[in-house]
Amino acid sequence: MLRAVKVRLYPTPEQQVALSKSFGRARWYWNFSLNACIQHYQETGKTLKLAVYKGMLPQLKKDHPWLKEDCYSAARAVCSNQS
Template structure:
């Protein structure tokens, strides 16, 4: 039996800034690699996958231009790549349409943190 809990949080300004960084960084990574995969397919005629993206992400984080990606934990960014990979798998199996770019104005912003999460309940 699976159990799910749903919480409403009221973050402080500092916590809200950290959440917004996570939302923005994961959205950027997802969109960056969706664009990358689309261009590679159009130019070279081949598909790309999670492993290739993860290797490129490591290199991106080392570049000065994208050093701000180090502000959030790497697992969150990797999870964004896994979501994109799953979106492509669903597309190839004709279970969904072509993956869409994520928008900031969309009402539901999410990110996953597979490790390093702590909840304090008062």
């Protein structure tokens, strides 16, 4: 049986900004990794593994310093959902 929990948040203005940035970074990484997956599939006919997505994170954080502002677990969750 599946259950759902509905939660309503009332963040402060500072928390709203932080959540907005975090969601934006997750969306950017999702789109980046989706594009990488599509390109790899078109070239090889195979999908990317979870380890490849996780391996991209350190280099991406070096290339895009604003990705470092987010916690690692958020980016890892995007990786897990992508694979």
